[in-house]
Amino acid sequence: MKILSKCYMGVIFFLLYIPIIVLIVFSFNDAGSLSEFTKPSLVWYEELFRDEEALSSLVNSLIIAVSSSLIATVIGTFGALGLHRMKSRYIKGSVNALTNIPMMNPDIVTGVSMMLLFVAVGTFLKTRQLFGFGTMLIAHVTFNLPYVILSVMPRFKQLDKSLSEAAQDLGCTPSKAFFKAELPEIIPGIVSGLMLGFTMSLDDFVISHFVSSPNFQTLPLYVYNQTAHDVKFSMYALCAMIVFIITVILLVVNFAGSFGSRKSRAIRR
Amino acid sequence: MKLRSFLSLLTALVLLLSTVAGLTSCNTDSSESITLYVYNWGEYMSDGSEGTLDANKAFEDWYFENYGVKVKVNYSTYSSNESMYAKISSGSVNYDVIVPSDYMIERMIGEDLLAPLNYDNIDNIGNIAPEFYGEDAKYDYYDPGNVYSVPYMYGMIGIIYNTSVVPENEEDLGSWSLMWDEEYKGNILQFNNSRDAFGTAQYYLQVDVNSEDEADWRAALDKLKEQKKVVQGYVMDEIYNKMENGSAAIAAYYAGDYLTMYEENEDLEFYYPEEGTNLYVDAMCVPKSSQNKEIAERYINFMLTEEVAVANAEYTYYASPNTLVRENQEYIDYLGEIKEDAYEKIYDTDSVRTSSYQNLKDDKLVLLNGLWEELKSDIEISTGIYVICGVIIATLAGFGIFFAVRKRLREVK
Amino acid sequence: MKQRSLFQKIAAAPHILWAIMFIAAPMLFVLYFAFTDADGNFSFSNITSLSQYGNVFILSIAFALIATVVCLLIGYPLAYFMAKQKPRTQKILMVMIMLPMWCNLLIRTYALMALLDNGGLLNSLLEQLGVGRVPIVGTYFGVILGMVYDFLPYMVLPIFTAMTKLDKRYIEASYDLGCNGWQTITRIIMPLTASGVISGVTMVFVPSISTFYISQKLGAGKIDLVGDTIERLFQNVSTYNVGAAMSLVMMVLILISIFVMNRFSDDRTTAPVRGGLK
Numbered sequence: 001m002k003i004l005s006k007c008y009m010g011v012i013f014f015l016l017y018i019p020i021i022v023l024i025v026f027s028f029n030d031a032g033s034l035s036e037f038t039k040p041s042l043v044w045y046e047e048l049f050r051d052e053e054a055l056s057s058l059v060n061s062l063i064i065a066v067s068s069s070l071i072a073t074v075i076g077t078f079g080a081l082g083l084h085r086m087k088s089r090y091i092k093g094s095v096n097a098l099t100n101i102p103m104m105n106p107d108i109v110t111g112v113s114m115m116l117l118f119v120a121v122g123t124f125l126k127t128r129q130l131f132g133f134g135t136m137l138i139a140h141v142t143f144n145l146p147y148v149i150l151s152v153m154p155r156f157k158q159l160d161k162s163l164s165e166a167a168q169d170l171g172c173t174p175s176k177a178f179f180k181a182e183l184p185e186i187i188p189g190i191v192s193g194l195m196l197g198f199t200m201s202l203d204d205f206v207i208s209h210f211v212s213s214p215n216f217q218t219l220p221l222y223v224y225n226q227t228a229h230d231v232k233f234s235m236y237a238l239c240a241m242i243v244f245i246i247t248v249i250l251l252v253v254n255f256a257g258s259f260g261s262r263k264s265r266a267i268r269r
Numbered sequence: 270m271k272l273r274s275f276l277s278l279l280t281a282l283v284l285l286l287s288t289v290a291g292l293t294s295c296n297t298d299s300s301e302s303i304t305l306y307v308y309n310w311g312e313y314m315s316d317g318s319e320g321t322l323d324a325n326k327a328f329e330d331w332y333f334e335n336y337g338v339k340v341k342v343n344y345s346t347y348s349s350n351e352s353m354y355a356k357i358s359s360g361s362v363n364y365d366v367i368v369p370s371d372y373m374i375e376r377m378i379g380e381d382l383l384a385p386l387n388y389d390n391i392d393n394i395g396n397i398a399p400e401f402y403g404e405d406a407k408y409d410y411y412d413p414g415n416v417y418s419v420p421y422m423y424g425m426i427g428i429i430y431n432t433s434v435v436p437e438n439e440e441d442l443g444s445w446s447l448m449w450d451e452e453y454k455g456n457i458l459q460f461n462n463s464r465d466a467f468g469t470a471q472y473y474l475q476v477d478v479n480s481e482d483e484a485d486w487r488a489a490l491d492k493l494k495e496q497k498k499v500v501q502g503y504v505m506d507e508i509y510n511k512m513e514n515g516s517a518a519i520a521a522y523y524a525g526d527y528l529t530m531y532e533e534n535e536d537l538e539f540y541y542p543e544e545g546t547n548l549y550v551d552a553m554c555v556p557k558s559s560q561n562k563e564i565a566e567r568y569i570n571f572m573l574t575e576e577v578a579v580a581n582a583e584y585t586y587y588a589s590p591n592t593l594v595r596e597n598q599e600y601i602d603y604l605g606e607i608k609e610d611a612y613e614k615i616y617d618t619d620s621v622r623t624s625s626y627q628n629l630k631d632d633k634l635v636l637l638n639g640l641w642e643e644l645k646s647d648i649e650i651s652t653g654i655y656v657i658c659g660v661i662i663a664t665l666a667g668f669g670i671f672f673a674v675r676k677r678l679r680e681v682k
Numbered sequence: 683m684k685q686r687s688l689f690q691k692i693a694a695a696p697h698i699l700w701a702i703m704f705i706a707a708p709m710l711f712v713l714y715f716a717f718t719d720a721d722g723n724f725s726f727s728n729i730t731s732l733s734q735y736g737n738v739f740i741l742s743i744a745f746a747l748i749a750t751v752v753c754l755l756i757g758y759p760l761a762y763f764m765a766k767q768k769p770r771t772q773k774i775l776m777v778m779i780m781l782p783m784w785c786n787l788l789i790r791t792y793a794l795m796a797l798l799d800n801g802g803l804l805n806s807l808l809e810q811l812g813v814g815r816v817p818i819v820g821t822y823f824g825v826i827l828g829m830v831y832d833f834l835p836y837m838v839l840p841i842f843t844a845m846t847k848l849d850k851r852y853i854e855a856s857y858d859l860g861c862n863g864w865q866t867i868t869r870i871i872m873p874l875t876a877s878g879v880i881s882g883v884t885m886v887f888v889p890s891i892s893t894f895y896i897s898q899k900l901g902a903g904k905i906d907l908v909g910d911t912i913e914r915l916f917q918n919v920s921t922y923n924v925g926a927a928m929s930l931v932m933m934v935l936i937l938i939s940i941f942v943m944n945r946f947s948d949d950r951t952t953a954p955v956r957g958g959l960k
Contacts, residue, residue: 047318053344131362132362213356213362214308214345214346214347214356214362215306215343215345215362217345225311227507228311228348228505228506228507229311229312229348229507229509231510232318
């Protein structure tokens with residue numbers, strides 16, 4: 001039984017990894033072909049670092065991911081605080097339901113709905129250049145929000161009520177009590193929300209696809225355009241590098257820190 | 270301790286923020302120069318890869334040298350006229366230079382989306398061959414007098430086939446019927462854009478590609494539905510990979526692209542179908558919404574200079590309307606090295622029966638759109654799928670009932 | 683409880699405002715576009731015109747259903763075996779399951795297509811072995827395979843997490859009470875990991891039913907699913923309305939299936955959460 005289970009795991013993992021392994025191996029293929037391997041070389045890696053479009057879209061991706069996750073974290077943390085303290089269960093429930101919509105909906109519907117909003121606003125304002133960085137930022141903040149709330153809310157629920165009261169007894173104003181006594185307690189939740197939002201936003205293709213303009217491209221959009229033509233092998237090189245970096249990060253995080261992995265944590269909830 | 274970790278986190282955040290700020294300010298620094306937005310077909314301009322000329326970079330340098338103004342070209346690409354049109358007409362983005370095909374130019378002129386060009390800024394227009402520009406022009410049907418457009422490339426659609434799959438004595442060779450041949454089921458690729466796909470069926474049926482008669486379009490749809498059973502898929506530029514590595518054996522595509530594929534796979538052959546085929550001209554235009562019309566016109570002018578035009582023609586293998594290119598011996602030799610008859614294949618338009626797409630009237634556009642949807646959503650679901658789903662749903666329902674009954678029984682106990 | 687400060691009262695305001703502006707309003711626009719014609723007049727014509735897409739809907743649901751079940755059948759034993767390993771091995775395996783999720787879905791799918799295409803590595807290998815080509819790209823099988831390959835980690839992870847959270851004493855108790863291995867699995871482990879299964883199923887089903895990239899690449903543009911159709915309809919201004927109607931119908935379909943699924947499980951508290959993309 002033990003051997004059988006090992007074999008089963010081996011086979012599944014093997015199948016799961018074949019495309020990625022092939023991709024990494026062939027990213028070193030001098031010929032730039034997926035059908036025959038001529039000789040190992042790093043030409044595609046050099047090509048990648050010369051490809052300005054790819055590099056600028058990578059920078060764009062990082063800008064969007066950092067700014068959207070930060071904004072979503074700030075709005076979401078205060079949102080979670082306010083919701084936690086809110087007395088009306090009715091409002092609380094409906095805001096929660098509303099916030100969860102982007103998480104329940106398929107990405108394509110979220111993307112389409114945002115696009116329709118921007119189209120309508122654009123027609124109303126009669127501007128011709130609405131789509132771009134701004135629309136993409138709004139969309140990314142929107143789909144990051146539920147994940148931030150999801151990570152922060154449980155921390156508020158675990159919070160000891162007497163903490164804030166004690167701080168206020170000792171002469172803090174309520175807002176000061178929040179910043180001094182409560183905020184440090186919920187920081188792990190904030191950090192995990194931030195990281196989660198960052199990775200979600202870095203990885204998003206579908207929603208960006210609908211709210212972007214060709215003037216402001218993120219990496220997944222660039223890859224999509226590439227795969228519509230003849231994919232340059234520098235893309236495989238890029239993917240190989242991403243896989244390598246992520247492996248290192250995941251291993252470090254999993255074995256060095258007690259943080260656990262962010263993505264799985266979200267799923268666990 | 271708590272406070273310290275909080276502080277360290279805060280500094281980390283500030284650092285992150287400042288990097289972002291730095292990055293964005295970097296961007297604003299470079300945007301002090303003027304940005305020229307160019308929207309072109311994918312793989313349609315020499316981009317500096319593999320030692321070719323980087324046309325956009327060359328333009329930036331050239332412009333700075335001649336006019337002392339820093340211009341940054343923002344270059345993006347599309348894969349069909351229709352998707353380009355959607356972006357422009359929805360008004361969501363501004364472009365300065367676009368390169369639509371003939372029928373789309375006609376449509377955009379009709380909808381007042383293009384700006385008339387000021388030829389004072391385009392003095393290289395004289396390089397364009399007389400068939401394409403001037404009083405005797407034969408191919409300015411889409412924009413008489415070239416008020417709005419300067420020809421960039423032109424070409425014809427033909428059929429590419431793999432000689433290792435299709436034998437020499439195949440009867441269908443030379444005709445569109447090859448694309449309907451059931452013998453090659455699963456090996457045929459069709460265009461993934463409505464106009465070209467319907468075009469193939471219309472040429473095969475020998476009906477007018479610009480027909481006013483709805484019945485003609487319906488007949489073409491029936492032909493395409495019939496073809497759907499034998500095609501492997503509807504693709505655009507994925508065709509390169511599929512034809513080069515032998516994933517598919519027969520496809521209709523643009524002549525210039527055939528040469529690109531031939532370079533990778535010498536088994537590929539090419540012909541223009543005897544029933545007639547499409548001749549198209551792609552031309553550079555400036556949208557009305559352009560903010561930098563003058564620079565856009567100089568960009569167009571720059572594309573007409575010999576060095577750049579040759580680089581583009583050598584990069585795309587499309588036929589160039591530029592006389593300096595056609596008469597450039599180095600270019601002619603270059604084509605000859607790829608394939609002996611390459612030059613004739615792409616330039617000899619007279620020996621091929623051709624016609625061109627014209628802009629369709631609104632009702633026909635709606636019709637074409639609807640028919641295309643009908644073709645794409647025409648799916649036959651095999652009974653196997655129904656059976657599998659039936660089994661799954663039955664099993665799930667079985668489980669549900671089983672648990673519900675068990676729960677009931679327990680409650681009764 | 684002490685007096686709540688103004689700060690705490692308005693803390694949620696930006697969030698609520700944002701949610702109304704960018705979550706509720708877009709949904710209203712979907713509704714608006716779905717029930718108006720191009721001139722902005724109220725009409726049902728968009729909804730009724732969806733009838734021509736009947737088969738597209740059926741096929742999408744069928745594919746998503748099959749992909750989900752296949753993922754469950756493969757993923758459940760995998761998660762079970764993973765959870766039986768030593769903690770250190772578990773961590774490595776967990777990283778290995780997550781790694782493909784971090785590699786961009788587009789590149790992964792494209793690599794899969796390049797591998798399976800008629801002229802790809804797999805088929806050239808088969809040809810050399812004398813088996814001959816097996817067409818996969820452009821067939822139903824190819825598209826379902828792509829879904830399973832792309833979304834399997836989303837099934838495994840939540841189930842695996844539920845398994846590791848399982849109190850080992852239950853299992854010991856069931857053995858003590860005379861259950862054999864199989865009975866322990868069906869009577870103890872399966873019911874106690876149902877919440878993981880539910881969220882796994884949601885996380886595979888929802889992206890499968892709405893995908894367009896997988897069907898575009900592995901279906902070679904020939905097999906159109908709901909996602910493809912919506913994507914195409916939104917490329918053309920004149921078909922936004924039909925596209926909105928189609929999105930609306932898909933949304934309702936998914937809400938219904940999530941509702942039904944939650945009914946299935948006794949544990950009402952397990953909110954189906956998708957952590958992933960597409």
